[in-house]
Amino acid sequence: MKNMTRLGLGLLLSSSVAMAQAENVKIGMITTLSGGGSHLGVDVRDGFMLAMEQSGQDEVEVLIQDDANRPDLARSLANEFMQRDDVDILTGIIWSNLAMAVVPSVTRQGTFYLSPNAGPSDLAGRMCHENYFNVAYQNDNLHGAMGAYMREEGYERPIIMAPNYPAGTDALAGFKHLYEGDVVDELYTQMGQTDYAAEIAQIRASDADSLFFFLPGGMGISFMKQWESSGVDIPIFGAAFSFDEILIKAVGSAAIGARNTSLWAYDLDNETNHRFVDSFREAYGRTPTLYAAQGFDTANLILSALEVAHPDDQDAFREALRAADFDSVRGEFRFGPNHHPIQDIYVREVVEGDDGQPTNRLLGIAIEDIQDVYFEQCQM
Amino acid sequence: MSVTLLIEQLLNGVQLGTMLFLMASGLTLIFGVMGLINLAHGSFYMVGAYATAAVTASTGSFLIGLGAGITAAALVGALVELLVIRRLYHRPHLDQVLATFALILIFSEGTRWIFGSSPLWLSPPSWLTGFVTLPGGTRYPLYRLMLIGVGVSISIALYLLISRTRLGMRIRAGESDREMIGALGVNIARLYTVVFALGAALAGLAGALVGALQSVQVGMGEPVLILAFVVIVIGGIGSIKGALFGALLVGVVDTLGRVYLPIFFRAFMPPSEATGTGAALAAMLIYILMAVILAFKPKGLFSAHD
Numbered sequence: 168m169k170n171m172t173r174l175g176l177g178l179l180l181s182s183s184v185a186m187a188q189a190e191n192v193k194i195g196m197i198t199t200l201s202g203g204g205s206h207l208g209v210d211v212r213d214g215f216m217l218a219m220e221q222s223g224q225d226e227v228e229v230l231i232q233d234d235a236n237r238p239d240l241a242r243s244l245a246n247e248f249m250q251r252d253d254v255d256i257l258t259g260i261i262w263s264n265l266a267m268a269v270v271p272s273v274t275r276q277g278t279f280y281l282s283p284n285a286g287p288s289d290l291a292g293r294m295c296h297e298n299y300f301n302v303a304y305q306n307d308n309l310h311g312a313m314g315a316y317m318r319e320e321g322y323e324r325p326i327i328m329a330p331n332y333p334a335g336t337d338a339l340a341g342f343k344h345l346y347e348g349d350v351v352d353e354l355y356t357q358m359g360q361t362d363y364a365a366e367i368a369q370i371r372a373s374d375a376d377s378l379f380f381f382l383p384g385g386m387g388i389s390f391m392k393q394w395e396s397s398g399v400d401i402p403i404f405g406a407a408f409s410f411d412e413i414l415i416k417a418v419g420s421a422a423i424g425a426r427n428t429s430l431w432a433y434d435l436d437n438e439t440n441h442r443f444v445d446s447f448r449e450a451y452g453r454t455p456t457l458y459a460a461q462g463f464d465t466a467n468l469i470l471s472a473l474e475v476a477h478p479d480d481q482d483a484f485r486e487a488l489r490a491a492d493f494d495s496v497r498g499e500f501r502f503g504p505n506h507h508p509i510q511d512i513y514v515r516e517v518v519e520g521d522d523g524q525p526t527n528r529l530l531g532i533a534i535e536d537i538q539d540v541y542f543e544q545c546q547m
Numbered sequence: 548m549s550v551t552l553l554i555e556q557l558l559n560g561v562q563l564g565t566m567l568f569l570m571a572s573g574l575t576l577i578f579g580v581m582g583l584i585n586l587a588h589g590s591f592y593m594v595g596a597y598a599t600a601a602v603t604a605s606t607g608s609f610l611i612g613l614g615a616g617i618t619a620a621a622l623v624g625a626l627v628e629l630l631v632i633r634r635l636y637h638r639p640h641l642d643q644v645l646a647t648f649a650l651i652l653i654f655s656e657g658t659r660w661i662f663g664s665s666p667l668w669l670s671p672p673s674w675l676t677g678f679v680t681l682p683g684g685t686r687y688p689l690y691r692l693m694l695i696g697v698g699v700s701i702s703i704a705l706y707l708l709i710s711r712t713r714l715g716m717r718i719r720a721g722e723s724d725r726e727m728i729g730a731l732g733v734n735i736a737r738l739y740t741v742v743f744a745l746g747a748a749l750a751g752l753a754g755a756l757v758g759a760l761q762s763v764q765v766g767m768g769e770p771v772l773i774l775a776f777v778v779i780v781i782g783g784i785g786s787i788k789g790a791l792f793g794a795l796l797v798g799v800v801d802t803l804g805r806v807y808l809p810i811f812f813r814a815f816m817p818p819s820e821a822t823g824t825g826a827a828l829a830a831m832l833i834y835i836l837m838a839v840i841l842a843f844k845p846k847g848l849f850s851a852h853d
Binding site: 200201205206209331336353354355356357359361362364365366368369371372385388389392393395396397398413414416417418419420421 | 656688830
């Protein structure tokens with residue numbers, strides 16, 4: 168009995184030593200929890216909080232606020248977090264336009280920002296910052312990887328389509344950069360467009376042998392459903408943003424057969440990922456999306472760095488983040504010089520799952536160790 | 548740029564127009580009869596789509612779901628009129644806009660609360676999928692043809708309702724002189740509730756039909772609401788005929804603009820720039836159309852209150 172007590176005390180002591188760096192650490196999470204496209208924010212949050220819970224860490228306080236996908240609100244929430252709550256680390260933003268509105272002023276004021284999703288080119292290039300880390304991807308990564316994959320698979324006349332806004336034009340530019348060939352045509356749709364009859368007719372009238380599109384959120388659902396009933400019969404490709412587990416359930420059978428690139432897949436075979444997917448399903452009763460995986464990785468990266476240093480010791484904490492010494496659900500994970508990931512991008516295919524619902528199945532690697540093209544413009 | 552492509556795009560424009568008409572007719576009726584600007588009209592569109600998706604999922608029948616969607620939208624419309632809108636008739640337009648904007652937020656967050664933030668699954672029934680081959684070899688989705696059919700039938704039914712029935716007579720009377728029909732002993736409170744519920748039901752029908760083609764998600768009604776407002780401003784606020792012409796005009800101009808403007812710019816610009824410029828101008832086209840029409844006809848094409 169006495170020994171047991173001693174053992175318990177010892178454990179208690181050793182754990183308190185390990186966690187000493189995490190004392191009074193506050194993390195502010197600004198993410199999209201309401202309005203259109205809020206399932207992205209919900210999954211980032213749930214993945215993040217799952218990692219926090221599993222760490223058994225109770226010294227770290229996570230404050231969560233909803234930005235409702237509004238840049239002005241995200242900005243004022245960031246100021247509130249920094250000035251009133253005095254947070255050490257900010258994270259959570261989903262959309263690139265919100266990230267552009269918030270991140271530069273946050274890092275300039277000496278607070279760390281870790282992006283669990285958005286990766287606009289400016290933040291990877293000329294506006295990069297030593298306190299900014301992207302744990303997800305640079306926006307071009309998945310599109311470029313699909314370009315490389317389609318070239319390799321021998322598609323010669325792709326038609327490509329995206330909404331006419333910065334991330335849309337970036338997506339097509341990223342695709343073309345690694346596709347390295349001519350495309351049949353480029354179609355630009357309107358942001359938030361819901362009817363794609365006109366575009367589908369144009370695709371039918373072209374002699375394309377494949378379609379690549381970037382239509383995030385509800386736009387992708389609308390397009391896929393209309394595509395199915397159009398009778399156009401060419402294979403479709405996209406980035407995971409139009410094919411996450413939640414979206415393809417809303418699309419239904421129309422998504423079957425579509426191939427998409429992702430930095431992660433729930434059936435990716437590594438120990439950390441098995442544990443993550445199982446515990447996420449148990450905790451929330453659904454299959455995680457890539458956003459949940461990104462949230463999970465972000466939290467684990469922060470926790471790994473907290474074991475080394477407190478964020479108040481900025482240089483040591485930054486070094487610890489840069490080392491990325493954590494078990495990623497993606498397998499290997501490391502940062503490039505601009506604090507953006509260098510990682511493998513995978514190809515998945517949407518198939519009919521055991522329950523008759525569409526689900527993603529891992530096909531293989533689209534491109535290994537992809538790095539964004541903006542790191543050369545980054546001077547830290 | 549073949550003839551079959553043009554025919555297909557014209558059909559697409561008409562189909563978009565008929566769905567816009569379902570939204571715009573309710574909006575313009577409510578404004579014409581009650582003088583109310585109802586921003587929450589998009590919420591009835593969403594209610595119709597969600598109710599249809601939920602009931603279709605549990606019963607397996609799209610038609611039962613559709614019925615439930617229309618009913619739910621009408622009931623919610625009537626309820627909203629009784630609880631909130633009723634207090635706004637004598638308030639200035641700014642108060643109405645404020646209150647109905649609050650309703651949008653309440654409906655959006657309420658829907659998210661009940662159904663969650665993930666989009667719901669709703670697809671056309673199997674007997675309406677597939678496509679038909681039109682004379683000339685154009686292939687056109689069956690479901691979209693059906694939408695045009697429904698839109699045309701509803702337009703005829705609305706015309707008959709307003710020109711041939713007692714209710715329609717009261718609606719017309721309400722449009723021309725609100726106080727007088729009250730003085731003539733018409734139960735104006737009930738008339739208002741009925742008109743509001745009718746408008747909501749039409750919006751719900753549009754939401755359910757279009758939801759099967761697009762995505763059923765929170766906030767789906769607002770983009771359509773903006774287009775519907777453009778339609779009724781072009782058509783003349785309060786005029787059903789104006790709503791019909793405005794909707795078809797907006798539908799066709801928007802669709803053809805999206806397809807042919809980029810092609811047009813390619814004649815004298817490099818392709819990548821032409822695509823971008825064309826797409827940007829296409830996005831503005833219906834607003835330019837609205838501005839031009841208002842410059843010549845400040846009250847719209849068919850103004851109800853001359």
